[in-house]
Amino acid sequence: MIPEQKQSLSTTMHNIFLQHTTAIILLALLAACAPNKPQPPAKPTQFTPALFDTSTLQTGGVKMISIDGKYKVWTKKVGQGDIKLLLLHGGPAMTHEYFECFESLSKDSNIEIYLYDQLGSYYSDQPNDDNLWVTERFVEEVEQVRQALGLNKENFYLLGHSWGGILAMEYALKYQQHLKGLIISNMMASIPDYEKYNGVLRSKMRPSLIDSLTKFEEKGDFKNPTYTQLVEKEYYAKHVLRLAEYPEPVARSFKHLNEHIYVLMQGPSEFKVGGRLLKWERKADLKNITVPTLAIGAEHDTMDPKAMEEISKTVQNGRYLHCPNGSHMAMWDDQAHYFPGVINFLYDVHYGRFPEKKK
Numbered sequence: 001m002i003p004e005q006k007q008s009l010s011t012t013m014h015n016i017f018l019q020h021t022t023a024i025i026l027l028a029l030l031a032a033c034a035p036n037k038p039q040p041p042a043k044p045t046q047f048t049p050a051l052f053d054t055s056t057l058q059t060g061g062v063k064m065i066s067i068d069g070k071y072k073v074w075t076k077k078v079g080q081g082d083i084k085l086l087l088l089h090g091g092p093a094m095t096h097e098y099f100e101c102f103e104s105l106s107k108d109s110n111i112e113i114y115l116y117d118q119l120g121s122y123y124s125d126q127p128n129d130d131n132l133w134v135t136e137r138f139v140e141e142v143e144q145v146r147q148a149l150g151l152n153k154e155n156f157y158l159l160g161h162s163w164g165g166i167l168a169m170e171y172a173l174k175y176q177q178h179l180k181g182l183i184i185s186n187m188m189a190s191i192p193d194y195e196k197y198n199g200v201l202r203s204k205m206r207p208s209l210i211d212s213l214t215k216f217e218e219k220g221d222f223k224n225p226t227y228t229q230l231v232e233k234e235y236y237a238k239h240v241l242r243l244a245e246y247p248e249p250v251a252r253s254f255k256h257l258n259e260h261i262y263v264l265m266q267g268p269s270e271f272k273v274g275g276r277l278l279k280w281e282r283k284a285d286l287k288n289i290t291v292p293t294l295a296i297g298a299e300h301d302t303m304d305p306k307a308m309e310e311i312s313k314t315v316q317n318g319r320y321l322h323c324p325n326g327s328h329m330a331m332w333d334d335q336a337h338y339f340p341g342v343i344n345f346l347y348d349v350h351y352g353r354f355p356e357k358k359k
Contacts, residue, residue, distance in 0.1 A: 060076070061076045061077040062074065063075050063077070063149075065144065065148040065149075066148070067119055067125075067141050070127075071124070071127060072124065073116065073119050073141070074096075074116070074117040074121075074123035075115065075116045075117075075145065075149065076096070076115045077112060077113070077149075078102070078105075078112070078113040079113055080112055081109060081111045081112040082110055082155060082350065083110055083111045083346050083347075083350050084149070084157065085158075085159060085346065086116060086146070086149070086159070087102065087161075087164070088116070088142070088160035088164030088165075089121070089163075090162025090163040091121070091162070091163045091164075091258075091262050091265075091266070092138075092163045092262055092265045092266060093120050093259075093260075093265075094254075094257055095117050095121050095256045096117050096123070097256065098253040098329065098331075098332075099161075099249075100115075101331055101332060102115075119138075119141055120132070120133065120258050120261045121258060122256035122258065133264055133276070135166065135276075135277070135280070138170075139167065139170045139171050142158075142171050142175075143178075153178050153179060153180055154180060156178055156180050157179070157181040157182070157183065157346060157349075158171060158172070158179060159183035159185060160187065161186055161187070161331070162185075162187050162328065163187070163265075163266065163277075164185075164187070165187025166280060166282075168182060168183070168184055168187075169189065170282070173285055173288060176290065180291070180292075180349060180350070181291060181293070181294070181345070181346065181349040182292070182293045183293070183296065184293065184308075184311060185296040185330075186297065186301055188303045188304060188308065188311075189282045189283045189307070189314075190280070190282070190307075191273060191277050191278060191279065191281065192279065192281060193304070193307060194273065194302075194303060195273045195278075197303065197304040197307070198271065198273065200304075202271075209230065209234055213230060217272060222268035222269065222272065228269075231271045235270070235271045238300060239300055239302045240270060240302060240327055240328045241328065241332060242325075242333045243332060263275060283314070286314040287314055289316065290315075290317065292319075292345075292349045292354050293311075293312065293318045293319070294312070294321055295308045295311040295318060295320050296321045296338065296341070297309060297320065297321070297322055298323040298324075298325075298327055298328070298330040299323065299324050299325065299326065300327040301326065301327050301328050302327070303328065305322060309322070317354070319355075321338070321341035324337065325337070326338065
């Protein structure tokens with residue numbers, strides 16, 4: 001090969017090398033400038049203390065709390081957050097189990113849930129002493145639970161449903177200095193008014209059904225299978241829980257009801273009021289509740305939704321949440337309205353947006 005050809009070939013090879021090198025550098029620069037795709041966190045492949053704290057006994061959030069130095073009540077913390085929400089179940093003497101739907105809150109919600117079985121309920125002690133089953137004692141029990149859980153006016157929110165709503169109102173009237181916010185879910189402020197509204201719902205039933213129910217009630221035959229089936233089919237299915245089938249936690253809660261305490265305080269059923277709560281009335285005292293309060297009513301509830309709305313207007317700092325598709329257990333049959341309303345209330349209070357500033 002003559003020298004000129006060698007020089008030309010060498011120049012060509014050099015140019016090709018420069019072009020390839022330039023292309024590689026440009027690709028590297030483009031890759032460096034491109035936005036990085038977020039990488040999913042690496043999944044653990046071996047144990048670390050962050051996975052399970054072995055320095056203390058772990059109970060899955062369950063804590064048994066001493067009441068009056070004699071009894072134990074069951075509580076369970078679910079999630080972790082700055083907002084602490086203690087749930088008071090209904091009945092009296094139902095269980096926390098029907099509140100298990102609250103466990104579906106996102107771990108990022110910043111809401112810490114406390115499930116709790118009141119004394120006499122399935123997971124707590126059940127002493128054989130009827131002197132214990134009075135509202136005033138239950139209020140003191142809730143206060144002892146608050147103290148044991150370390151809840152305070154900066155973070156403590158109380159939600160009471162049904163009988164738990166009575167208990168929440170009573171607690172607020174005595175101990176609201178410890179509350180950040182109050183939620184009264186599906187409970188009127190007057191048992192006599194509740195009984196009257198019960199009569200309104202009953203009047204809408206077909207006459208033959210009313211006659212059949214009345215015959216059993218006049219005999220006091222409330223446990224007759226025919227009577228209980230009629231009440232469940234014609235009343236509970238329309239006004240207590242409007243789902244084709246009870247969710248498992250609800251069925252479990254009903255199964256674990258302490259019937260003795262329930263009848264002693266409430267009466268034979270949601271349909272027939274009686275017992276120690278028969279004359280309970282707090283409408284005139286609601287004006288003394290100053291903490292932010294959410295009252296929840298439902299279109300098909302056993303409780304008059306208009307009375308629930310009135311609660312929100314009577315307390316000093318109230319809001320009303322209406323569940324148009326819900327019944328007494330609206331946290332199950334109208335979750336689309338119930339949970340956004342509850343969560344927004346908690347956020348608005350906690351982050352200083354409640355009450356809304358008037359323009």
